[in-house]
Amino acid sequence: SFELTQDPAVSVALGQTVRITCQGDSLRRYYATWYQQKPGQAPVVVIYGKNNRPSGIPDRFSGSSSGNTASLTITGTQAEDEADYYCNSRDSSGNHLVFGGGTKLTVL
Amino acid sequence: EVQLVESGGGLVRPGGSLRLSCAASGFTFSSYTMTWVRQAPGKGLEWVSSISGGSSYIYYADSLKARFTISRDNAKNSLYLQMNSLRAEDTAVYYCARDLAHSSGWHMADYWGQGTLVTVSS
Numbered sequence: 001s002f003e004l005t006q007d008p009a010v011s012v013a014l015g016q017t018v019r020i021t022c023q024g025d026s027l028r029r030y031y032a033t034w035y036q037q038k039p040g041q042a043p044v045v046v047i048y049g050k051n052n053r054p055s056g057i058p059d060r061f062s063g064s065s066s067g068n069t070a071s072l073t074i075t076g077t078q079a080e081d082e083a084d085y086y087c088n089s090r091d092s093s094g095n096h097l098v099f100g101g102g103t104k105l106t107v108l
Numbered sequence: 109e110v111q112l113v114e115s116g117g118g119l120v121r122p123g124g125s126l127r128l129s130c131a132a133s134g135f136t137f138s139s140y141t142m143t144w145v146r147q148a149p150g151k152g153l154e155w156v157s158s159i160s161g162g163s164s165y166i167y168y169a170d171s172l173k174a175r176f177t178i179s180r181d182n183a184k185n186s187l188y189l190q191m192n193s194l195r196a197e198d199t200a201v202y203y204c205a206r207d208l209a210h211s212s213g214w215h216m217a218d219y220w221g222q223g224t225l226v227t228v229s230s
Contacts, residue, residue, distance in 0.1 A: 031214040035153070042203055042220035043145075043153065049214035086153050090215060095167045097143070097155040097215070 004032075004087050004100035011106040012077045020072045020103045022087030030094070032070035032087045034063060037102075043086065047072055074105075082107040110134040110219045112204050117224030124194050124228070130187040130204030130221055138162070138182035141207035143217055144189050146200040146226075154200075157189065158207060194228045201225050 004024040012018035022032050031050060035043035045054050047063035060075045070089075074081055087100040116128040130142070144156040157168045157178040166178055177190040187204050202224050205217035 029213070031212075033214065033216040035217075037153075042222060043217075044220075045216045045218055048216040049210065049212065052214070054218065084152075088153075088155075088216075095165075096169065097158065099145075099153040099155060102152040 004089060004098050006085075006087060006100040006103045008101065009104045009106065011108055012074070013108045014079060015076055017073065017075045018077055018105065020074075020085050020105065022070045022072075022089075022100045023068055024089065024098070024100075025068055026089055026092055026098075027065060027068050027070050029092070030090045032063070032065065032089045034061075034070075034072045035086045035088060036081075037084045037086065046085075077105075077107055079107050081105065110206065112206065112219055112221035114202060114204050114221040114224035117202065117226045119227045119229065120194055121230050122195060122228055125190070125192045126194060126226060128189040128191070128202055128204075128224060128226070130189075132185045132187065132204075132206070135206070137180075137185040141165075141209070142180060142187045143205045143207050144178060144187075145203045145205055145217070145220075146198075147203070147223075148197070148200040151200075156202070159187070191226070194226075196228050199226060199228050 034047040036046045037043040046061045051063045062073045084102045086102045111133045113131045143158040159178045175193045179188045204221045206219040208218045209215040
């Protein structure tokens, strides 16, 4: 089965840079999309495609990819960035979607 | 303004059925693939199913294909998820989302509803 693997938890000091990664074979072919989810809220896209931010997402969020690994980087992390982050992509057929297990980001 | 509003969740006994609805507004509903995503309490996101704008293409998570059926009524701007033979592990918040994909290879669910809670318990 197709899987996307994320570290369960990551912490970062306020104002510092953090990288959240997502690994999966299909990422060699398809871009990852990154979602931010805060407690009690629906997910919100923060990065899609090669490195695109939807309107309203701060430019401290950026994305990159190399081989089978996609990364979400937050530069100058703010307290409000504390949330769960999920990567999402397609499987090898291109028809099924898969989410990573999520990374809980704690801002210290 | 794009809005997605789910309804139909609630408490159901194991083995029972439930039909979720998602009312869409603020965009040309028939032009978009729509998706259901669920999230069990305290757990991560799980893709459930997607349906293309004209219902020509329908996809399901392998583990759910036999019990869940996605459909849509473009005249009513509505998306549905029929869930049968429900199990305790189907307990989750179910979100509907609008799908956006590009030929360059990216895809995203750009708008989400607030979710509807389905609880399967005796």
